[in-house]
Amino acid sequence: MQLRYVFTELRTGLRRNLSMHLAVILTLFVSLSLAGIGILVQREATVARDSLGDELKILVNLCTDDDPSHSPNCASGEVTADQQQRIEKEIQDNDEVRSFAYQSKEEGFEKAKETLPESSYTGPDPIVTAEGWPAAYWVTLKTPERADGIISALEGLDGVSGIKDQRKALGQIFGIMTVLKYGSWIGAGFLLFAALLQVTNTIRLAALARRREIAIMRLVGASTLYIALPFLLESLVAAIVGVALAAGVLAAFQYWGVEQALSDHVSFLPWVDWTDYTQALFGLFPPGIVLLGPALTLIPTLLLTRKYVKV
Amino acid sequence: MIRFEKVTKRYPGPGRPALDQVTLDIDKGEFVYLVGTSGSGKSTALRLVLREVRPTTGRVHVAGKEINRMAGWKVPRLRREIGTVFQDFRLLPNKTVAENVAFAQQVIGKSRREIAKVVPETLELVGLKDKGDRMPDELSGGEQQRVAIARAFVNRPMILIADEPTGNLDPATSVGIMNLLGDINETGTTVVMATHDHGIVDQFTKRVIELDHGKVVRDEASGSYGFQH
Ligand SMILES: Nc1ncnc2c1ncn2[C@@H]1O[C@H](COP(=O)(O)OP(=O)(O)OP(=O)(O)O)[C@@H](O)[C@H]1O
Numbered sequence: 120m121q122l123r124y125v126f127t128e129l130r131t132g133l134r135r136n137l138s139m140h141l142a143v144i145l146t147l148f149v150s151l152s153l154a155g156i157g158i159l160v161q162r163e164a165t166v167a168r169d170s171l172g173d174e175l176k177i178l179v180n181l182c183t184d185d186d187p188s189h190s191p192n193c194a195s196g197e198v199t200a201d202q203q204q205r206i207e208k209e210i211q212d213n214d215e216v217r218s219f220a221y222q223s224k225e226e227g228f229e230k231a232k233e234t235l236p237e238s239s240y241t242g243p244d245p246i247v248t249a250e251g252w253p254a255a256y257w258v259t260l261k262t263p264e265r266a267d268g269i270i271s272a273l274e275g276l277d278g279v280s281g282i283k284d285q286r287k288a289l290g291q292i293f294g295i296m297t298v299l300k301y302g303s304w305i306g307a308g309f310l311l312f313a314a315l316l317q318v319t320n321t322i323r324l325a326a327l328a329r330r331r332e333i334a335i336m337r338l339v340g341a342s343t344l345y346i347a348l349p350f351l352l353e354s355l356v357a358a359i360v361g362v363a364l365a366a367g368v369l370a371a372f373q374y375w376g377v378e379q380a381l382s383d384h385v386s387f388l389p390w391v392d393w394t395d396y397t398q399a400l401f402g403l404f405p406p407g408i409v410l411l412g413p414a415l416t417l418i419p420t421l422l423l424t425r426k427y428v429k430v
Numbered sequence: 431m432i433r434f435e436k437v438t439k440r441y442p443g444p445g446r447p448a449l450d451q452v453t454l455d456i457d458k459g460e461f462v463y464l465v466g467t468s469g470s471g472k473s474t475a476l477r478l479v480l481r482e483v484r485p486t487t488g489r490v491h492v493a494g495k496e497i498n499r500m501a502g503w504k505v506p507r508l509r510r511e512i513g514t515v516f517q518d519f520r521l522l523p524n525k526t527v528a529e530n531v532a533f534a535q536q537v538i539g540k541s542r543r544e545i546a547k548v549v550p551e552t553l554e555l556v557g558l559k560d561k562g563d564r565m566p567d568e569l570s571g572g573e574q575q576r577v578a579i580a581r582a583f584v585n586r587p588m589i590l591i592a593d594e595p596t597g598n599l600d601p602a603t604s605v606g607i608m609n610l611l612g613d614i615n616e617t618g619t620t621v622v623m624a625t626h627d628h629g630i631v632d633q634f635t636k637r638v639i640e641l642d643h644g645k646v647v648r649d650e651a652s653g654s655y656g657f658q659h
Pocket residue numbers: 441442447448466467468469470471472473474475
């Protein structure tokens with residue numbers, strides 16, 4: 120296929136509708152950035168939940184040898200099998216509890232490493248070791264409001280060094296994250312809709328400007344794809360620029376916002392990393408911006424050119 | 431080359447059909463006039479050949495293919511076998527004469543080398559050898575129609591369709607265009623021409639098919655215009 124015409128048309132098309140294309144690019148850029156931030160927040164919520172549990176969970180730490188809590192429950196040192204059985208039965212029988220899971224020393228230690236400074240668990244004589252880390256039960260409640268029964272039942276049991284109840288704090292954090300996530304997605308949704316309308320208008324104008332050429336191309340037997348190609352490429356160029364700008368903004372957000380600022384100041388939370396950034400770009404569900412941008416410009420372009428360019 | 435079998439074309443809306451049970455057969459290399467009063471269905475017949483429209487009932491065959499049942503993606507191939515000329519020329523005003531002709535080759539993917547060879551040949555054939563660099567609005571109506579014919583013929587189609595090609599031209603210029611269409615017909619190209627121009631039809635005697643209210647009312651091997659209007 121001889122594509123010289125296509126590229127000439129692409130160039131003149133981009134120039135002819137420059138202001139329209141800029142509008143599409145800017146709208147797309149802002150909406151994709153928002154969509155991407157929504158994805159990062161969603162990932163952040165997942166990361167945080169994995170490591171800290173959520174507003175439905177309380178953590179029941181079991182005694183270690185030489186337990187730092189110095190709780191009277193730990194008088195006998197490391198929790199014994201008997202004690203553990205009693206604790207587990209107590210959790211099982213409590214009607215505030217939906218489910219529970221055991222977390223071994225090693226599992227707990229691995230999770231903790233994500234938020235602890237590296238120096239604390241490396242080196243010849245680390246402060247934190249798997250051996251010194253408590254095994255624990257994650258107890259999932261039926262409702263976040265009711266936990267008094269289970270807490271008072273477990274508090275006095277031998278072998279329980281302490282109960283971590285972060286329902287309030289975590290509930291607020293996840294609440295904020297949910298608002299941020301849906302807020303940015305709703306904003307992105309409106310702007311993407313605006314981008315869609317702009318694409319539609321751009322195509323309509325471009326088709327109008329080219330209607331003589333299109334009529335003749337159809338008449339002399341140019342293929343539909345060939346006729347549609349300049350339109351598709353115009354949309355694709357707009358999409359690529361929009362996606363590239365949004366990817367840049369997200370990278371800047373990840374680098375300066377998360378890595379340089381948030382993760383230093385808010386160190387009790389694990390933070391999204393570059394894997395999550397990649398997910399925001401290329402993920403399938405929710406769709407990353409590299410999929411979203413071209414899809415939102417190419418699909419309407421295809422539908423509209425089918426209408427205007429129909430043989 | 432072109433065959434209509436009981437073709438009826440009804441446009442949306444009330445009223446009688448634009449074509450009504452039309453059956454006709456045009457052989458390879460023929461030159462045929464399509465005559466009839468305004469609204470008799472001439473343009474509709476031509477658009478059916480191009481598959482710009484599809485028949486409501488009946489069958490249209492072009493070059494041995496039943497084109498009303500042809501898949502949409504094959505239609506461009508069909509159209510490459512058909513050149514088309516209109517009363518209003520339909521040239522691209524921002525391209526030179528040579529570029530207008532070359533456009534018909536470019537967009538179906540012909541190589542630059544072939545275009546460089548065939549476009550000047552075709553311009554010479556239509557008598558515009560020295561005017562390739564002119565813009566369309568610098569040409570007379572007759573010359574513009576020659577450019578349109580060059581564009582229609584540059585891919586050497588089997589069929590040339592002309593819808594009132596002399597409709598905007600004075601009689602002397604029309605004669606020149608008819609001579610050109612005659613030359614193209616001589617090369618073996620089938621020519622179908624819808625026209626109101628009785629002077630031309632009576633002067634260049636060819637087969638005449640007359641339509642009236644969408645029906646074929648006359649089909650003469652070498653006819654005359656035959657009615658007043
Ligand atoms: N796109 C259309 N939609 C609806 N009706 C149409 C359409 N095109 C043509 N018609 C109708 O079909 C009939 C035949 O029209 P057609 O253009 O084929 O006639 P024609 O013989 O070419 O006329 P003219 O000599 O004026 O060009 C007319 O009654 C016309 O109004």
